Amino acid sequence: xxxxxxxxxxxxxxxxxxxxxxxxxxxxxxxxxxxxxxxxxxxxxxxxxxxxxxxxxxxxxxxxxxxxxxxxxxxxxxxxxxxxxxxxxxxxxxxxxxxxxxxxxxxxxxxxxxxxxxxxxxxxxxxxxxxxxxxxxxxxxxxxxxxxxxxxxxxxxxxxxxxxxxxxxxxxxxxxxxxxxxxxxxxxxxxxxxxx
Amino acid sequence: xxxxxxxxxxxxxxxxxxxxxxxxxxxxxxxxxxxxxxxxxxxxxxxxxxxxxxxxxxxxxxxxxxxxxxxxxxxxxxxxxxxxxxxxxxxxxxxxxxxxxxxxxxxxxxxxxx
Numbered sequence: 001x002x003x004x005x006x007x008x009x010x011x012x013x014x015x016x017x018x019x020x021x022x023x024x025x026x027x028x029x030x031x032x033x034x035x036x037x038x039x040x041x042x043x044x045x046x047x048x049x050x051x052x053x054x055x056x057x058x059x060x061x062x063x064x065x066x067x068x069x070x071x072x073x074x075x076x077x078x079x080x081x082x083x084x085x086x087x088x089x090x091x092x093x094x095x096x097x098x099x100x101x102x103x104x105x106x107x108x109x110x111x112x113x114x115x116x117x118x119x120x121x122x123x124x125x126x127x128x129x130x131x132x133x134x135x136x137x138x139x140x141x142x143x144x145x146x147x148x149x150x151x152x153x154x155x156x157x158x159x160x161x162x163x164x165x166x167x168x169x170x171x172x173x174x175x176x177x178x179x180x181x182x183x184x185x186x187x188x189x190x191x192x193x194x195x196x
Numbered sequence: 197x198x199x200x201x202x203x204x205x206x207x208x209x210x211x212x213x214x215x216x217x218x219x220x221x222x223x224x225x226x227x228x229x230x231x232x233x234x235x236x237x238x239x240x241x242x243x244x245x246x247x248x249x250x251x252x253x254x255x256x257x258x259x260x261x262x263x264x265x266x267x268x269x270x271x272x273x274x275x276x277x278x279x280x281x282x283x284x285x286x287x288x289x290x291x292x293x294x295x296x297x298x299x300x301x302x303x304x305x306x307x308x309x310x
Contacts, residue, residue, distance in 0.1 A: 031237035044199045052203030103245045191289040
């Protein structure tokens with residue numbers, strides 16, 4: 001375990017060498033790693049999935065996937081909050097000599113909350129729509145990479161968050177299969193007012 | 197609203213479009229998306245320690261989405277009222293918005309309008 005943590009810190013230090021060198025690259029990383037740009041982008045991607053499918057049957061599948069993704073990101077966030085009650089890992093900028101590019105949060109570094117959310121969305125969509133899922137995976141990977149470069153997370157925190165997102169996606173998919181009548185009822189209600 | 201315009205154009209939901217001309221619609225969508233994207237991208241440049249809590253962010257996003265859908269439905273209905281003339285009863289889902297506005301679809305559902 002000790003060796004793994006040392007490797008984790010070494011990778012963090014290596015990736016963080018990209019920070020603080022070029023102003024333009026720093027600004028790009030700040031933009032991609034902040035709490036809003038790609039987070040809102042992924043959420044808008046779900047909105048696009050809801051409205052943007054021409055074919056009737058695929059639209060219904062995509063709308064169910066969007067609902068799954070929304071449920072999943074809530075569950076993944078809750079699970080991260082529970083884990084944070086038991087596990088606390090210090091942030092890289094408090095422990096090793098990294099150059100932080102963003103604000104410095106005080107909550108636990110492990111598991112990464114933002115990675116859990118974005119991978120939860122990506123896994124949820126990917127299980128039912130591989131092509132759209134790949135786009136969400138790219139968003140999740142880019143955001144997570146930039147967060148490590150910005151000195152906010154260690155790579156293991158990202159892997160932990162991604163694992164939580166994947167596990168909760170499987171759980172939500174299982175749950176939705178058992179609650180199909182409820183989901184169909186919800187979609188029928190939305191259809192009645194021409195929103196689905 | 198910009199994302200809804202792009203999505204509506206993609207799925208040919210004419211009743212939601214703010215312009216039936218594809219190029220104009222793309223310009224409108226770009227004009228609506230760009231300011232928000234720039235603000236979100238540069239957020240921490242202008243607010244180095246300013247963050248919004250996750251739950252608050254989710255709430256604000258949901259409210260903004262509902263508002264965008266509402267405004268799009270109203271504007272689409274007003275702008276396309278004379279352009280779209282549906283002659284058949286509306287389909288029982290969002291598919292209806294391919295040839296009619298949101299208000300025309302709702303009105304078509306009313307029993308005394310049939």
